[in-house]
Amino acid sequence: MRASNGGGKGARIERKATMDDKFLWRKYGQKEIKNSKYPRFYYRCSYKDDHGCPATKQVQQSETNDDTTSPVYDITYFGEHTCRPGRDDAAAELVDGDDESSTREQFVISFASNGGDASVCWPSSGDDSQNNSETSQESCTATDGASGEPILLESTPPAPELPDLMKPMDGCLLDGESLFGTDELIYFHELSAALGLLDRDWGAPV
DNA sequence: CAAATTTGACCGGT
DNA sequence: ACCGGTCAAATTTG
Numbered sequence: 001m002r003a004s005n006g007g008g009k010g011a012r013i014e015r016k017a018t019m020d021d022k023f024l025w026r027k028y029g030q031k032e033i034k035n036s037k038y039p040r041f042y043y044r045c046s047y048k049d050d051h052g053c054p055a056t057k058q059v060q061q062s063e064t065n066d067d068t069t070s071p072v073y074d075i076t077y078f079g080e081h082t083c084r085p086g087r088d089d090a091a092a093e094l095v096d097g098d099d100e101s102s103t104r105e106q107f108v109i110s111f112a113s114n115g116g117d118a119s120v121c122w123p124s125s126g127d128d129s130q131n132n133s134e135t136s137q138e139s140c141t142a143t144d145g146a147s148g149e150p151i152l153l154e155s156t157p158p159a160p161e162l163p164d165l166m167k168p169m170d171g172c173l174l175d176g177e178s179l180f181g182t183d184e185l186i187y188f189h190e191l192s193a194a195l196g197l198l199d200r201d202w203g204a205p206v
Numbered sequence: 207c208a209a210a211t212t213t214g215a216c217c218g219g220t
Numbered sequence: 221a222c223c224g225g226t227c228a229a230a231t232t233t234g
Contacts, residue, residue, distance in 0.1 A: 026209095026210065026211085027210080027211065027212085028211095028225095028226070028227075029213095029225070029226060029227080030212085030213080031223090031224065031225070031226095033223085033224075034222085034223065034224090040224085040225095042225070042226075044226095046210090058225095207234105208233105208234090209232100209233090209234085210231100210232085210233080210234095211230100211231080211232070211233085212229100212230080212231065212232080213228105213229090213230085213231095214227105214228090214229090214230100215226105215227090215228085215229100216225100216226085216227080216228095217224105217225085217226080217227090218223105218224090218225085218226095219222100219223090219224085219225095220221100220222085220223085220224100
């Protein structure tokens with residue numbers, strides 16, 4: 001439970017074609033996950049050593065669309081950024097228009113096993129992948145009890161029956177079943193045209 | 207030279 | 221006992 005995530009609640013899961021964000025991260029570990037084809041990377045905010053930014057993130061390549069096509073990474077964000085990302089200072093990283101400015105859709109799913117109320121809503125696009133969680137966090141508050149059951153995420157351990165799922169977003173597999181305990185905020189960023197605009201140097205960095 | 211990265215080992219939890 | 225996560229040290233790159 002207490003993995004020094006910076007809070008323990010607030011796990012944002014994003015599926016993008018690039019693991020690079022507007023923030024600076026320092027890799028502090030890499031481990032192979034059982035049941036996963038690719039290892040998982042552990043990143044921590046570089047400011048943790050300067051300002052105590054509890055923001056952490058895990059990156060793992062999705063085996064759904066592996067090297068065959070454009071590699072997609074599963075990025076799980078933990079904690080919030082207390083440092084000053086700014087829009088001009090740390091923005092020096094994104095000198096190249098990696099992604100964004102596309103038909104990306106943002107889904108926000110709130111879990112609450114306490115009362116059993118799950119709300120799903122997605123704000124309009126136009127925003128970058130900045131830290132705007134707290135803002136939209138209160139934006140969607142549904143207590144009408146759409147479904148008393150938490151959303152089931154696609155499982156893919158023993159899934160030999162998958163001819164071809166070219167769907168942009170079909171299912172995000174989460175090994176950690178008990179990853180979400182109480183209230184959880186899941187931000188789902190989808191990059192539909194990510195495959196089309198992917199022509200950077202991400203083909204073979206090393 | 208400094209910083210960031212790498213790999214391994216250790217620890218805690220389930 | 222196993223798996224997952226983190227820390228530590230060593231190394232590499234800029």
